[in-house]
Every structure is written in C-alpha cells, then in structure tokens.
Amino acid sequence: MSKPWIFICPSSRGIGHHLTRYLLLHTPSTVPILATTRASDKAATKYRLLRGLSPSPFSAHPPAPEPDLHALSERLHMAGDFDVTDERSIEAAYRQAATLFPPDTHHLHLAFALPGILHVEKTLAQVTYADALETYRVNALGPLMLMKWFADFMPRKMTDTSASSSTRSSSSSSSSSSSSSSSSSTPSSSTPGGSSSSTDSPREAAKSANVGGYGGGDMENLEAAAQAQRQKHPNQDQNQNQNQNQKRNQNQSQSQDRKADNNTNISSSSSGGGGGGGDSSLHYLPTQSIWVNMSARVGSVTDNRLGGWFSYRSSKAAVNSLTKSLDYALRMRGGDKAMAMAYHPGTVKTDLSRDFWGSIANDKLFTPEYAVEAMARVVLGAGLEQRGKVWDYNGEEVLP
Ligand SMILES: NC(=O)c1ccc[n+]([C@@H]2O[C@H](COP(=O)([O-])OP(=O)(O)OC[C@H]3O[C@@H](n4cnc5c(N)ncnc54)[C@H](OP(=O)(O)O)[C@@H]3O)[C@@H](O)[C@H]2O)c1
Numbered sequence: 001m002s003k004p005w006i007f008i009c010p011s012s013r014g015i016g017h018h019l020t021r022y023l024l025l026h027t028p029s030t031v032p033i034l035a036t037t038r039a040s041d042k043a044a045t046k047y048r049l050l051r052g053l054s055p056s057p058f059s060a061h062p063p064a065p066e067p068d069l070h071a072l073s074e075r076l077h078m079a080g081d082f083d084v085t086d087e088r089s090i091e092a093a094y095r096q097a098a099t100l101f102p103p104d105t106h107h108l109h110l111a112f113a114l115p116g117i118l119h120v121e122k123t124l125a126q127v128t129y130a131d132a133l134e135t136y137r138v139n140a141l142g143p144l145m146l147m148k149w150f151a152d153f154m155p156r157k158m159t160d161t162s163a164s165s166s167t168r169s170s171s172s173s174s175s176s177s178s179s180s181s182s183s184s185s186t187p188s189s190s191t192p193g194g195s196s197s198s199t200d201s202p203r204e205a206a207k208s209a210n211v212g213g214y215g216g217g218d219m220e221n222l223e224a225a226a227q228a229q230r231q232k233h234p235n236q237d238q239n240q241n242q243n244q245n246q247k248r249n250q251n252q253s254q255s256q257d258r259k260a261d262n263n264t265n266i267s268s269s270s271s272g273g274g275g276g277g278g279d280s281s282l283h284y285l286p287t288q289s290i291w292v293n294m295s296a297r298v299g300s301v302t303d304n305r306l307g308g309w310f311s312y313r314s315s316k317a318a319v320n321s322l323t324k325s326l327d328y329a330l331r332m333r334g335g336d337k338a339m340a341m342a343y344h345p346g347t348v349k350t351d352l353s354r355d356f357w358g359s360i361a362n363d364k365l366f367t368p369e370y371a372v373e374a375m376a377r378v379v380l381g382a383g384l385e386q387r388g389k390v391w392d393y394n395g396e397e398v399l400p
Helices: 014-026 042-050 069-075 087-100 129-153 173-185 202-209 219-228 237-262 310-337 351-359 368-380
Strands: 003-009 033-036 076-079 106-113 289-294 338-344 390-392
Touching: 003 014, 003 087, 003 129, 014 033, 014 042, 014 069, 014 106, 014 368, 033 042, 033 087, 042 069, 042 076, 069 076, 076 087, 087 129, 106 129, 129 289, 129 310, 289 310, 310 338, 338 368
Parallel strands: 003 033, 003 106, 033 076, 106 289, 289 338, 338 390
Antiparallel strands: none
16 A cells, blocks of 8 residues: 655745644644755754644634644654755755655655745836746746656556545544544535535625625735725734634535545544544545645636736746646546645735735735635545636635
C-alpha cells in the first residue's frame, strides 16, 4: 500500500501558513507534510508554524486536547530557499521529497499550490512591465512549475491508494473526541446543496449588496469598496469572528454534505465521526488524491464586471486554465485516483489584501483561520465530479 503525504507551497505567511497549521491538527497524524518557504532559515518558519498550535477557535464542543508538538514537529518537513520563480529551487525540493517519500512506497495525496502576489492596477496606465511580469511569474508560472515537478508524485492507476481512504488519525484520540462532536451537526440530514438557508451567507450578502457582482468578498469587491469608502477603519475583529462563526454553521452544510457523499466509506467506518462531520475536526483524507491551485474569483472571465486588476486577474485566469489541463494529465495517468481543482477563498485578511482591510464589511473579510477551515471543508470533501473546475468557499462552482 502506498503511503500518502501532503505538500503545501508556501507556508511562510497568509493562507498557506494557516493552512499548514490547520492540516497539522486536522489530518491524520500518520500523514507527513512537506511545506515550503522562501526563507533560508527553514527552522524559523517551522517554529512559527508550530508555535502556539492549539485546536481551532471554530472547533465545536468539546474542545480537542492540546496537540503533541513534538509529534507534529516530526511530521512537518520543511523545504527552504524555495522560490517558485526559481526552477532549481523547485527541483531541489522535488529531490528532497523523493528522498523523504520514495514514489514506489508513497504518493502525494494533497497538494496546495498557493503562491500569489498582487500589484493593484486600476487603470491601464498603472500597469508596469516589471510588475506584470512578476505577477505572471509567481501567480501563473509558479503553479505551472510546481505542477511540472510535483504532480509526478500523484498516484498512477496502478498505485494502491487504499491506505489513504482508510487513513485516520491514530494519535488522536484528539481526533476522535473532537470529531465526535461533529455528530451534533447532523450532516446526513441535509441535502446536497444545503438545506439550511443561505440568506446570510457571505455570498448571498454580497449578491444583495451587488458589489461588483462578486460573491462574499473578493478582491474586486474590495476594490469597489475601497473606491467608495476609503475612510473606514477596521475595528471589529471580534464581531467579525462571531459573525463568521455563525455563518460557518450555515455555510458548511453544502460542502459537508458533499463530503459526506464522497467519503461515506470513511465516515461510516468509524465511530469517531469526522467524515461528513459538522465541525472542523476532519481527521481523514479524501478518497482520491487532489491537487489544489489557488485561484481567485477575479480570474473568472465570465464574472468580470468591473475590469481593472489586469495582471492579477489574467494570472488567475491562467491558473484556472492550468488546473483544467493538469486535471486531464492526472486523469490520463491516475484515472479516478487523482484530480485537480482550483479554489477561490473569498477575501481573506492577509498581507495580500491589507490595503483594503478598512474598506470591506467585516462579514465579507474572512480571517485566515476561518478561510482555511472553509477551504479544508471544500477540498477534503471534493468528489471526482468537481475535477478540473474552480470552486469557492461555499463549495459552489466559479465559472471560468
Ligand atoms: N487574501 C485574499 O483575499 C485572496 C483572495 C483570493 C485569492 N487569494 C490567493 O491566495 C493565495 C495566498 O494569498 P495570501 O492571501 O495568503 O497572501 P500573502 O499573505 O501575501 O502570502 C503570499 C505568500 O506567497 C509567497 N510567495 C510570494 N512570492 C513567492 C515566490 N516567488 N515563491 C514562493 N512563494 C512566494 C509568500 O512568501 P514570503 O512569505 O516568502 O513572501 C507568502 O507566503 C494567493 O495565490 C492569492 O492570490 C488571496
């Protein structure tokens, strides 16, 4: 049986940082993670990833036990000096991965290609060749080069991936105990697509606000808000978390339902809950291997109603195209054992969106912690019918 592992690039800041922390806590303890950083001092990045790790603030009751930091440290491998614009650094990490996880005994089960930069261009006159080129190098060529080297680790048709679908956290009791709380969410009682009202979801809220035609907080949503309301100050982080907690309970039903469908073999196999559970304690892996490219709703040509953001927007459109092509490649060699998808996280309170924090409604600006929980729910719950497409934090498709 081939052993699964997880790849996350990058892990130094923002969504990648929080996702790495989240997956350390919420995927099976037997599954190693390789995370990248541009820093030479990868130990420092690792320290920051492990520092203060504790169960998610969004976890349902009862609270999970404190994690075993030593075990998590053993599980977390770092690739330093890793720059997606430098193919040699990617190749070096590829070799590191091949040593850590020999392909004849291991396969890459979850891969997250997340690098991204934003140079804001409201008008064509603001476009500079250098910034546009850098944007394409990081946002589009970055994922492409990651795909070139690391998709090689994804399973082939002959790979015995049965270990992945039965992999659960062995350490934890923490997983079992916290997962068991998921039963209170009664995921199986909802219908796919969500039986709960979505009236209050960020997506619906944004729709009714009719800001740029975007769902629940996108970069373009930010841009429109920034133009209209530059004086506003962010002062409501606490409310924001509370709001997001409430919305989470409503939004999660859709992706959880999908997850319950796709992982019934897992969720039904253990009394620990987890699969299809309603809280964040997702101590399992999806049945099929999944490659995730980080997109953005502004990368949708269909949904482009404001223009602007020329380089960033088109770089994310390229990501969507690359994802489709990668999925065909994975399908050719892996059949149903591997798929690719692209993902839109909503507008997330990271350095990338910092200039707009003060101009966006709190319920449309996700904390990174909230964003990665939503991402995990959608990605870990993804089924093969979702392959090659772009999905948002509500588990809904973003048309290319
Ligand atoms: N935040 C949002 O609202 C939002 C919305 C839609 C989509 N996204 C997408 O989500 C992804 C993550 O963004 P974020 O919000 O987490 O941004 P962030 O906080 O600014 O983090 C960006 C990350 O990308 C890394 N990076 C930049 N250039 C790189 C390079 N050449 N090689 C390797 N890594 C590089 C940075 O590494 P260093 O720490 O070394 O600089 C950092 O870890 C991006 O693809 C972004 O487009 C974000």
